[in-house]
Structure formats: structure tokens, C-alpha cells
Amino acid sequence: TGLRIDQPDPKGGTTSTGGVARKAFSNDSKFIECVVSLVEIEFSGILSKLHTQLSAILRIVNSDRRINTEEFGNLCTNTYLLILDDFPWANVTPSLHKLLAHSEEILREMNSGYGLKCFSEEGSEACNKLIRRYRERLTRKTSFEDNVVDIFV
16 A cells, blocks of 8 residues: 555654544545455444444544534444444544544534544744754754754844
């Protein structure tokens, strides 16, 4: 699939990032085909359906468009029930629980029915690379304080 999942990254951390998740849940991803080929035939249809539903939920949450929160809530509930009914042995992570159980309420009550794209961390995360570059190349190395002052003042 070309995806490196949960492997050490040479820069530190792991390869499990937002970019990897976006590729795994994209429409043209071979990820689900690989996963389905590894499981028993009885789970293949369920996994494909789960992948499609989670992909739709993630796209909706990360959009900046107005959302029919009632239909979105039904999709989240159906997806959660699919996991609980068909994979009773699986643990639902806190992040997945928040996404499926609470995102509809957040979109409806706190963001006037719009997706959460405006709250994305991608922009600020991109700045980390620039700040690191500035610290390495354009600041004084005499002390930590001088280094920070050169960046932010």
C-alpha cells in the first residue's frame, strides 16, 4: 500500500500521522483492500462498510461546509453500533469514542452546524518546521534565551 504505519520515524516519533490516516481513508486507497485480504471472509464486507463510514465521518468533520447534523449523528451512531455489534472483542479508543459519540453535538452546539476545518492544527504544525529551521540557521546559539528571543522578538 506504500503506507508505513506505526513504525519508528527517523525524525523521532512514529509514522502514524494525520497524513498517513488521510491516505488510508482516501477514496483511491489500497489500504482497505489489503486489510480485507488479511481477514476471514465473513468480516470483509463489514470492514469495507466500516472503512466507508469512518471515511465519510472524517471528511465531514474536517470540512468547512454546513452539515445536516441530524443525519451526521445517525451516521455516527450507526457506525458506533456496527463496531460494538460486529466486533464485541474490540476496544473503542477514547479518540474514536469522542468522534463517534460527541462530534455531532460539537458541530451542532458549538460550531453552528459547520465542520471543524477552521480548528485544524495543520497550519500551526507546519509552522513548527519553519521555527525549527529558523532556530538552526538564523538565531544566536549563545544561550537558549538568546535563541528564543531571536525567533519571537
